[in-house]
Amino acid sequence: MKQITTLKTIGLLFLTCTFLNVSPAYAEKITIAAAADMKYAMKDIVAAFQQTVPKDTVEVVYGSSGHAFTQIQQGAPYDLYFAADINYPRELGQKGFAATEPKLYAIGRITLWSSSRNATTMSLKSLLAQDIEHVAIANPKHAPYGKRAEEALRASGLWEKVEPKLVYGENIVQTAQFVQSGNAQVGIIALSLVLNPELAGKGGYWLIPDSLHEPLEQAFIITKRAENNTLAQRFAKYMESKEARAIMIRYGFVLPGETAAK
Amino acid sequence: MFLSESDLQAIWLTVQLASIVTVLLLLLGTPVAWWLARTRCWLKGPVGAVLALPLVLPPSVLGFYLLLAMGPHGPLGHLTKLLGFGPQPFTFWGLVLASVAYSMPFMVQPLQNAFESIGDRPLEVAATLGASPLDAFFTVAVPLALPGFLTASILTFAHTVGEFGVVLMIGGNLPGITRVASVQIYDHVEALEYGQAHQLAAVMVFFSFLVLLVLYAWRPQTQKAG
Structure with missing residues (x-):
């Protein structure tokens, strides 16, 4: 009961x-x-x-x-x-x-961003420089920012030369981590992340023209x-x-x- | 074969990684396990605890530290630079280094148990018969601990195959260099390629079952023998 x-x-x-x-x-x-x-x-x-x-x-x-x-x-x-x-x-x-x-x-917009060198004076061609060993992009297979990064590199005719240097982040934040830790000298990163106080002012960024990729x-x-x-x-x-x-x-x-x- | 070329590449890479890590850990882990099994030094506790840390720590903690430590500004990065190798993230040997740390307890602990269960007696007998410590180790301890060596090697190999988080954080997902099977499956799922994910995942399930079957089926016999 x-x-x-x-x-x-x-x-x-x-x-x-x-x-x-x-x-x-x-x-x-x-x-x-x-x-x-x-x-x-x-x-x-x-x-x-x-x-x-x-x-x-x-x-x-x-x-x-x-x-x-x-x-x-x-x-x-x-x-x-x-x-x-x-x-x-x-x-x-x-x-x-x-x-x-x-x-x-x-x-969204994509940028070239570096934590160790001045990226403001860079362009996509700068990625060919010998002292740039690794370039980080998001995985183009499934990350939208990675797809656009690949398109921009292809549109500028640089894909074949830059591809051997590429390392792939699982999403755009991980891609930024690869650059922030200095393991990749440059990365193609979302402008929205680069403008965050924690990342801004490191090495600066260069805005990639949006004519080079799909919106x-x-x-x-x-x-x-x-x-x-x-x-x-x-x-x-x-x-x-x-x-x-x-x-x-x-x-x-x-x-x-x-x-x-x- | 129903697997694509990139899947096969990922499997082959995984096998290479796991084999190299197992061999390296056999060489590195054996003296460590021997020392842990025999010593009465006060350092035994702390050293054992440090080596067992990867059992407890989430892979993200290891991955985070390794990414920073192996980078150009980290201590390991400085060391590899001094030795003329350059920073190790995004390289196959960087993965090997990370896996050695990550799989260490799976080699050391079974070996330590095997060595401890031998006891002092056989080694004392060997010594009275005039065997040097090194001689006694190879002719007495190693044969007696052989089941331990097998268990440790299989576990280390299998655990390295099952590695995912650390690889994801320091690998950079490079085909043929750091894109191992577990990461390849993750990418298939992320790209909504469920069919391919299923195939590769099935291979992994089958392989893992086989490894564990060997381990368990063979274990009782060794106990009878002992």
Whole structure:
């Protein structure tokens, strides 16, 4: 008899908890899967967004866009998905994993970056120099930034000569680590990472002309599981706000509807 | 064969890496294990603990330290530069170096156990019969510890084959140089090439099972013999 009462109490507790969870009057939580190039910009955006919803929780998981793409199809608990390549969210939509159309949030840029030498006066041709042993790029097989790096090298006719020097990072942040640790003298890195205070001012960067590669169109979706999540919708809306756009521009992203800063 | 050329290249590279690491660790680990088994020095505890660290540490910790240490500004990087080799990340020998550190406990611990289980008696007998310590080591200890050597070698080889995190962090994913089978599988998955990932993964499962089968099937016999 006593056991049954205990069970009832536990059951009641469960019910109450579930009720509390869905009630919008109480704290909500979302988890965002974001491409590695968003690491620093997203941190600032989330911090600014949290001030408007202090009770709610926003968590971010960073990684390669392809990785999150696979995870979402396997039921990963992500409410929003920010991809470095619009094709990933587009395909998720076709497969029925998206609650919204892919929304273009930024266009990425690639740079030559070095932690040990002055990269501001470099150009892609500088990669041929003898004292440059290793050039780090993201893996072109699955990382959007790596694909664009390969395109830029091919378009300048340097691919065959530079390829023997290439080392491949699993995503754009790991590629930056190879350069930061000095193991690769130069890397082709996202502008959004190079502008971060931790990396900026080391050896400087040189912006690779975007005429040399396809645009890095970056888009996000709200996933199917977050279809009715008001916090996810609010965050999606916040990406269009003046504050969020200012942060994105600060990290070197070109925003939809605007021309490049330089 | 259903595997692509790059898959076969990755497997061959993995076999080369694991073989070289096993041989190197046999040479390096044997004296260390012998010393650990025989010594009464107070350093035994600390040295044993340091060598066992890779068992406990996440590969990311090792990978992070090795990336910095082997780089041009790190202590190992300076050393290899002095010896005329240059920095070792992104090279095959850099992987060998990392794997030796990473697989060390898998060689040392089974050997140490084997040496310890011999006990003092056979060696004392050998000594009274006039054998020098070195002589006694090779004619008495090594034959008695032979099962230990086999276990240690198989475990070291298998563990190096199974290495992933450290390679990912210091390898730079170079085909034929640092792109081992585990990394190749990861790349297949990332590129959504599930078919190829399945094939190579199946090879790995089959291989690992075979290794463990040999190890376990053969173990009871040695116990009977002992």
